[in-house]
Amino acid sequence: ASIFEENEKIAEENRLLLSKANTFAVNIMGSPGSGKTSLLEKTISELKDRFSFAVIEGDIKGSLDAERVAKLDIPVIQINTGGACHLDAFMVKKGLESLPLKDIDIIFVENVGNLVCPAEFEIGTSFNIVVSSIPEGEDKPLKYPLMFKIADICILNKIDLLSHTAFDLDAFKKHLKDISSSQFIPLSVKTGEGFSLWIEALSESAFRQL
């Protein structure tokens, strides 16, 4: 079996595990430093009274992101990939098996910062988020198409920097629309602008599943 077939088998096991526990699992992807952890910090702080959360952090090395998220008093697991540029279903399974899933409404899996391979490895989550950002430029959907294609929601973070860059928002929208049917949500984790649209979209999707 190919590496993808093997991976898909375990991803299916993860899906069953999550659906039995009635847990909504979200895969958070994007470039290094696009704002994935910042998004989780703000999202969990705002929704903690409505949902119970857990986070699985995927990084090549270290536990910096897990330490940030642990401050929110929720269960968090750090997975070190040992050099792999993406999380795979097997790694995530290890994380899922050590969490009290039936007590958890929403689990976020923050993938390795990378716009390429995380889009190719199913991990058993049921909702894909790509976090793009203003400083990266408006051409990313064209240059890294698969990631934007598989996303249910495309967040464009750091719109507070829009006036300090030459970013072409209309071009980004068009490039995204040309290759993907994902919902487009421009926001700033820093200032909170547009954030309520993300909270709404996430809550709706979670309620639909739970």
Next chain:
Amino acid sequence: ASIFEENEKIAEENRLLLSKANTFAVNIMGSPGSGKTSLLEKTISELKDRFSFAVIEGDIKGSLDAERVAKLDIPVIQINTGGACHLDAFMVKKGLESLPLKDIDIIFVENVGNLVCPAEFEIGTSFNIVVSSIPEGEDKPLKYPLMFKIADICILNKIDLLSHTAFDLDAFKKHLKDISSSQFIPLSVKTGEGFSLWIEALSESAFRQL
């Protein structure tokens, strides 16, 4: 033989090809949107009368970056990796074989935007540049250590955005120094601040080799 051994064999062939032609080859790596192509555009415009250049562009898809660089009237080759998140020595060899190397002083290879796998695949270049940037945050050397470790020069681009972010420059410097002996060059391709230090470092390294 492992995929790395195979790759290293071809990388060695590329090194021989480049040293016979007396061409200085530089691998430009960094996150998606850190400013790799922008750096090349400005560098080549400033040094075109002192050196002859060529560029090999590595991307998953498309030729957006090659089209930008082609405007500088230098030979440029677009390599599409077909999904791979890094260039390997075999892909680069194809590019090298279709360029008039003996007429070229400096060749830039712009790798796929990714802080992980490009650091693991030698391609036969003799100088590694990592382009980091202010909006990505100061923790990147800690979270993606190998890339920063193998870099001869670490460029921190977009310092024009420093006052609009909470970026901790001293922390970045310290994290870099802890894991790497690379020369640190903060600059802004946009405003030109710090750019002369990069031009100097590149010219010196090229002269040493040529």
